[in-house]
Amino acid sequence: MPRIRTIKPEAFRSESLAAVSLSAERTFLGLLTEADDHGRFRDQPAVLAGALWSYRPGHGALGVEDDLTQLAAHNLVCRYTVHEDGENRRYAHIVTWRKHQRINRPSGVRTPPCPHHETPAAPAAPPVTTVVPEPAVRAHGAFTEDAVRTHGGLTECSVSPHGALTQSAAHDKTAGQAALSEPSLSTHGGLSEPSVSPHGPDLGPRNRDLGTTVWGASAPAPQAPPAKQLITEYAAACTHTPPSKVLDHLERETARLLAEGIDPDHVRAGLARHRVKALHPSTLPSLVHEAMNAQGGLDRPGFPATVPARRAWANPADPAAAYAEEL
Template identity: 45%
Template sequence: MARIRTIKPEAFTSESLAEVSVHAERTFFGLLTQADDHGRFRDNPAIIAGLLWPLRAEHTPVHVEDDLQQLAEAGLICRYTGCDGRRYLHIVTWFEHQKIDKPSQSRVPVCPEHHTKARCGVCKGECTVLREGSAPPPRALVEEAPKAPRTVDRPSKGSATPSAVRSGSTAGQQTTLDDTTETPQRAAKKNAGHMPVAENSPRAPRTLPEGSAPGSRILDPGSLIPTGRTAPASAPSAQDLVREYIAVCNERPPGDVIGHLGRIVKKLLGEGIAPDHIRGGLQRFAANPKHPSVLTSMVNEAMNASPAGLVRPDSRPNLPGHRAWANPADPAAAYAEEL
């Protein structure tokens, strides 16, 4: 439900808002009216586009996602995942600029970065997920009693065998343990659930064979005739095409122009238009720069321009096309092929 909010005059001279585009700034002002009394709202570009841009069909959810990304990079909003697994956002400086008389309780989960102690709309109190996922307090270390030193005796021939004798000892050499030394039963009980790690592994470490080489397995690097197909070259992205346009300009265009061109190029690529046609439209735009909205018409001109001009299909190609405004002195000679 939309609400009446306050916009301070200082917002139009804010350096943070100056970092984003005009469309992102309008989206930010619209979020002020859609967020709840704690500055939280759903992070869904389709929902935001339907609420804030209903009469601007050209500003699609793709453009709204770009607006939200700019606002997040400028530190104006924070996008997070709630304890219910859904995406949400909140306005970072909400409580500094919005004074709510009687704020209602929020139904949106809290932000795990900024609102850890605030009331969670899902948990109806302190967020249980954040409380359970918090780091446990450090445990105190218990001092262990000092152990008696282990003694190793090598009894002479004829001496009595001690009570505690290792079964694995060799003939003529017996190892005795003091009464305070841990027995195998005590060690097994103390180390229950913990598997000892052998000092020396019987297996040698795995190594790559000498003939291996990095790269694709589709092609055989050692054969003269390829046994597979190479991967197709990746198509240029909207950012690549705009970067090519900026390279041919004498001076770097303003940021709003670059952003507008990037959105139009991205939309044209989404429609399936070939990058070469878009590149031709950008070349025409660089030769005659106008408002970025005319780029679509220039791309259409690059796609469907006829190099022959207005030449009738039944006329000879070596004759110029018919011009209705021509008034030759000798009509029979001028239109000998068409009369």
């Protein structure tokens, strides 16, 4: 089966090809496509003439035979005979095949190699396995059972059935390290009271935010209620449940205010004002600011905080009901 091959520019400047006729050179270039992935082909001039000179009837089997003779005389191809299946079969191969052709995935060998230029592939030698004797491994610094025990490793008797260190392991002193005493670990592997008390009182976790307040030895600091809890209280106080988009927007605004460190009571008061006024959720920061910093009541002392700010006098139909708190 013909194959796609590579023709280098140097082929047209080759002295060997220049020494043969033009027909022999054309036959040689055609043999590149007829040879298998190892550069070999059947030495059959009539078959090659039909494959390479099919539209040139004037150049038949005799012409191809003359071409092969010229190519073999200039060491471009090598013709050889192999005895197979009780008969002699003629083969040929391109001598400089491996020098000019690079096959990525060559096919299997179907033609015998040339006895003059190629030798049959020798069977692969079995892999040599080097067995390192056990004393040699220990001599190069490997850890042996005695070496592990000498350098403070845990032995079988040093571990209790529950994984805790026993007294025998505590008395085994290591080089440059102090062994753990028996009271330092409980029988189940947990820390006992004597292991903590010699090092001072328990001051709680070491990694603590410097802005938090220490309420006890290990008591956690009180946490602000999450935004979802405040929104749940807001929705429960409403006469009708607000739309989900309003609640979601309020929850995001509440989370931002709590993240700034604003007191949850102030946020709760702002939500109460928002519930009464029924404003846009984006106004919640302004309402929280009003709850935190607004001065309640009139601008003169002596009036309760429920009295609204100063307003112009009007003539209501029922003055006693309209100005009951001020009168």
